[in-house]
Amino acid sequence: MAFERRKILLVPLDPVHDIGLKMIRRGLEQAGHQTMLLPPDLPPEEIVSIMGKEHPDHVMISRTLGYGVGEVLGRFVDLADAAGLRDKTALVVGGMAVRPELAAELGFDAGFGPGTSVEEVVAFVEGRPYQPDLAGAKKQKKDITAGYAYEYRHAGIGNLLEKIVTNILTWSEGKISPGILRSRLRDESWDVESFRQGKVSREFSEAYAQLCDPVPQAFHRKGEVHPKTRRQTDQEIARLEDYLTKTKSRMTVSKVQHVEGQPKVFIQYGTGCPFMDIAHIKVCEAWGADGVVHFDPSWGARTEGFIGGFLTHQEDGSVVTPENLSWIKAALEASTLWQVRAHRGLNTAETVVLAGKLGADLTKINIAYGSLAAGTDPARLTVDGIEAIRMAVKYKLPFDVVTNEELAGVPAHKAFAGMLIVTALGRRLGARPILQPLFSYSPEVMIGGQMINNYIDFNAAKIEALRSIIDAPLWPGAPIGFLTQTEDRVQSSMTTSLHAALAASLRVDAISIASSDEAYSGGPIIAASRVDTLQAVAEGFRFFGEGRITPTVHAQQWADEMVDKIEAVLKEVAQSPTFVEALYAGLLGSKEEGAYPGRGGRGTVTEK
Amino acid sequence: MKTIGIAGTAKNTGKTTTASALLREAYRRHRRIAITSIGYDGEEWDNITGLPKPRLPVQRGTIVATARKCLTVSSANIRILEDTFIRSALGSIVIGEVIDPGLVVIAGPNKSVEVGRVKKALTRYRPDLLMVDGALNRIAPMVEVDGLILATGAARIVDPQRLARETESIAHIFELPYRSPALFGDKGGVAWRRGEGWVSLPFSGTQLLTSEDGESLAKELIDFLPQEHVEGTIQMPPLVTTKAIRSLLTAVGTRLKQWPIYFRDAISLLLSDLPEETYFMLEQLKSLGLRPFVRKNVPLLMVTVNPFYPEYDPGSQTYQARFLQAGLLEGRIGRKIRIPVMDVKRKGARSLWRKTIGF
Structure with missing residues (x-):
């Protein structure tokens, strides 16, 4: 197609907002078009008069909006219309508050708001569809464990970990639990394709029911759902399908990272209602989230076996069922990483199988945390944890090893010792574990005062300490800034942003962030508050780029101390008769520190 | 088909309230109605002040001419009858028929010639009345209507005396006699x-x-x-x-x-x-x-007045809703002009219909 040179009149309607127009002018001229930049603040009559004399193809007006400005712009369009110029000239308005709806309301042919690129305007002038920079905008899933060799950098700690792992594997040999049996049944006899076609295997259901508590039994034998839950109605499902179809058709994903290497950003969902979860996920994807984490209700972790059905309930956490997970998976954009947590309960191993079969990218396993701060019997979670790790290897699911026991009051070095043991176990079994230290204002630092001066040093010390021990990916969580957020959404977003910037500065691989109302929502969080923190993190990443936050000397000092303490804890664990006894003895977190060995599934581990 | 335009002197002067009232009365009288607008209006929230705005409730059988993108955000179920291929910032303008009642977002053509084209296209569906809802203070495309309702109010000028003077001037302008010169084309x-x-x-x-x-x-x-x-x-x-x-x-x-x-x-x-x-x-x-x-007669049928005005509160940096005393504007303006003046919310849809449409 031959190039058609256009004539464009550029009109700043107030003196301080013509920078955008000047950038556009440069772009248009570089593309070979003729431009004419008018002086600022001309009355509409004069602009129309100039239009009558110059006959431009396009008139581009930039103006900030306030009450009354809309009327001025509307009058301008009316004058152009009444003068008979409206048909020959495309009218465009641009400015900070401009959206297509507003442009339409004011009678313009197009409206360009914040974030508009010069290229987009040039494409509009040339009458061709705008092709955003696909290389820049295209998101792809990233394996955040890629490039890590899992080599020990601290030989002493490495040796201790290997000894402990050997002990654990020796101890667990020949041990079995209902959780392991279910995970193997799910692995061997549950065909995901048949499930998707709505075929229920009676054999599987009956065999599975025999391994479950009464509530899942009632589901698999009689189709009864958990009394706290209800099935989504046909009407709700139809609406969800409609919502997904419409949303996906106009969906674009964005990036929060400003420079290569900034951490991937995960959000956590689990409103109880999968429909609401999906809506939140879509909002977060659109605003730049790289991954989403499925939060299940705590009662699910204490029940032997899963129920089924597309279920909703009015409690925190969305129930893990094959149907719920399938709907979530169907809603995700191709670029979104999906983590299904398996870390803490009686269904740990089976969760990994289910997540793997339904297409999750990541899971979460931690024997120490699950048995010390999440209510599961240490022996049970140890054997189930090993099985879960083996299943994670089979289904190629990297998993993070979370250290949430810190929130109960366990000091970081003890939580890290537990995390490193599970990491070493994963390493031995061929898995791809990810270290998940907390970036939080934990009880330990509240009492110990390590964060009196700043939130930087102690968090930086954690990363430094872990890096000096093992070459493994790092994913601070969960969420970053935990216990620093207040009910003030600006404060909450700000602290999340700064912790994200710190994470970027420390070159970690991923972070999990909260919504700005998460700590104080008192009910389901709102989608807008998710946008708050995603935007805040994007701004933090934009601000620092490749710049660095420099910790004070305390960081290194605390990192060194932490490594020494981790080594001391591991020595004790290695000397303990078994890992399970070490957990009971409080070596990885004592009752005084808020860690209580769980009772869920006690006595269910048997010898084969 | 009679074409009635509803134009506003500013935002928040009650165009959509007037349009909704006419619709209600048209449905009560079992009239077949077509609706379009000059550009975009009827959104839930005012784009500039952030205050809520009503949207148009439509019943089955109503014909609408609106931008394609507005169909998805309207709660009314609308069957597309034809595409006019008139472009707008919200997609091409389509003509549709309401199948299931609900709220509709209307974003019609925003140029005079396009309003003319849509009007012609709508004639084929034989409505009794076509309503052209204004957007903001857009008025130029109203040359295509047979009669105009002007919505004004405190959002235009808070001082009732000044508003009455302005409205009187508008009414006088509309009273200019019509005559055809038959000497020149449009340029004169x-x-x-x-x-x-x-x-x-x-x-x-x-x-x-x-x-x-x-x-x-x-x-x-x-x-x-x-x-x-x-x-x-x-x-x-x-x-x-x-x-x-x-x-x-x-x-x-x-x-x-x-x-x-x-x-x-x-x-x-x-x-x-x-x-x-x-x-x-x-x-x-x-x-x-x-x-x-x-050279062209566009009768002004009625002035509707709205006592509402948004007042900027610098403390909270938001607009707050304020109202002039009820009846004040009707009295002040009514005394100055010959055509009927009415606060639609006070006087109701029947009176509005009787004095403007009449059939």
Whole structure:
């Protein structure tokens, strides 16, 4: 197609907002078009008069909006219309508050708001569809464990970990639990394709029911759902399908990272209602989230076996069922990483199988945390944890090893010792574990005062300490800034942003962030508050780029101390008769520190 | 098909409230209704102030002309009848029929010629009444309607006295007599009698906007017009401003005595300046002995008034809803103009229909 040179009149309607127009002018001229930049603040009559004399193809007006400005712009369009110029000239308005709806309301042919690129305007002038920079905008899933060799950098700690792992594997040999049996049944006899076609295997259901508590039994034998839950109605499902179809058709994903290497950003969902979860996920994807984490209700972790059905309930956490997970998976954009947590309960191993079969990218396993701060019997979670790790290897699911026991009051070095043991176990079994230290204002630092001066040093010390021990990916969580957020959404977003910037500065691989109302929502969080923190993190990443936050000397000092303490804890664990006894003895977190060995599934581990 | 336009003098003057009331009454009377708008309106939240705005509730059988993207955000179920292929910032304008009732977002064409095209297309579906809802203060495309309802109120001018003066001026502009000059095309020109015939000087442009425009036209006339006073006529281009007319009058006004002066219509005159200035200019014309006419008649059927106004609160940096005393505007404005004045929320849809549509 031959190039058609256009004539464009550029009109700043107030003196301080013509920078955008000047950038556009440069772009248009570089593309070979003729431009004419008018002086600022001309009355509409004069602009129309100039239009009558110059006959431009396009008139581009930039103006900030306030009450009354809309009327001025509307009058301008009316004058152009009444003068008979409206048909020959495309009218465009641009400015900070401009959206297509507003442009339409004011009678313009197009409206360009914040974030508009010069290229987009040039494409509009040339009458061709705008092709955003696909290389820049295209998101792809990233394996955040890629490039890590899992080599020990601290030989002493490495040796201790290997000894402990050997002990654990020796101890667990020949041990079995209902959780392991279910995970193997799910692995061997549950065909995901048949499930998707709505075929229920009676054999599987009956065999599975025999391994479950009464509530899942009632589901698999009689189709009864958990009394706290209800099935989504046909009407709700139809609406969800409609919502997904419409949303996906106009969906674009964005990036929060400003420079290569900034951490991937995960959000956590689990409103109880999968429909609401999906809506939140879509909002977060659109605003730049790289991954989403499925939060299940705590009662699910204490029940032997899963129920089924597309279920909703009015409690925190969305129930893990094959149907719920399938709907979530169907809603995700191709670029979104999906983590299904398996870390803490009686269904740990089976969760990994289910997540793997339904297409999750990541899971979460931690024997120490699950048995010390999440209510599961240490022996049970140890054997189930090993099985879960083996299943994670089979289904190629990297998993993070979370250290949430810190929130109960366990000091970081003890939580890290537990995390490193599970990491070493994963390493031995061929898995791809990810270290998940907390970036939080934990009880330990509240009492110990390590964060009196700043939130930087102690968090930086954690990363430094872990890096000096093992070459493994790092994913601070969960969420970053935990216990620093207040009910003030600006404060909450700000602290999340700064912790994200710190994470970027420390070159970690991923972070999990909260919504700005998460700590104080008192009910389901709102989608807008998710946008708050995603935007805040994007701004933090934009601000620092490749710049660095420099910790004070305390960081290194605390990192060194932490490594020494981790080594001391591991020595004790290695000397303990078994890992399970070490957990009971409080070596990885004592009752005084808020860690209580769980009772869920006690006595269910048997010898084969 | 009768076409009624609802134009506003500013945002929040009650256009959508008036349109909704007419719709309600039309449904009660079992009339088949078509709706479109000038550009986009009826959104849930005002784009500028962030205050809520009503949307239009429509019933089954209503014909709508709106942008394609608006169908998805409307709760009414609408079957597309045809695509007009008129482009807008929200997609092409389609004509559809309401299948299931609900709220509708209307974003119609935003140029006069396009409103004309949509009007023609809608005729095929034989509605009794076509309502053209205005957007913001957009008024130019209202030249296509058979009658106009003007929505004004405290959101335009909070001072009731000043608002009454402005509305009076608007009403007077709409009272200009209609006459067809039959001498020139749309761009207009000047003609004067020479002997038995006429000398004519057609204009080349479609507008007379600045003082300089007025002065240069005056110079041309001085060059061409005979020295003695002659009978003549002047037809203004479609768009003029009071500034340009004044500079024209200053230079040659006395030589145009007794001449008829034709403006396109009251709507283009409303665009020429603030209404009071325009009305004052028309009075000046008359005092100089000129006789102003419009070439196209757009009757003003009714003025609806809205006591609501948004007040900016610098403390919270938001707009707060405020209201003038009920009945105040109807009284102040009603005393000054001949056409009916009504607060639709107070007087109700029936009265509005009776006084504007009537059938």
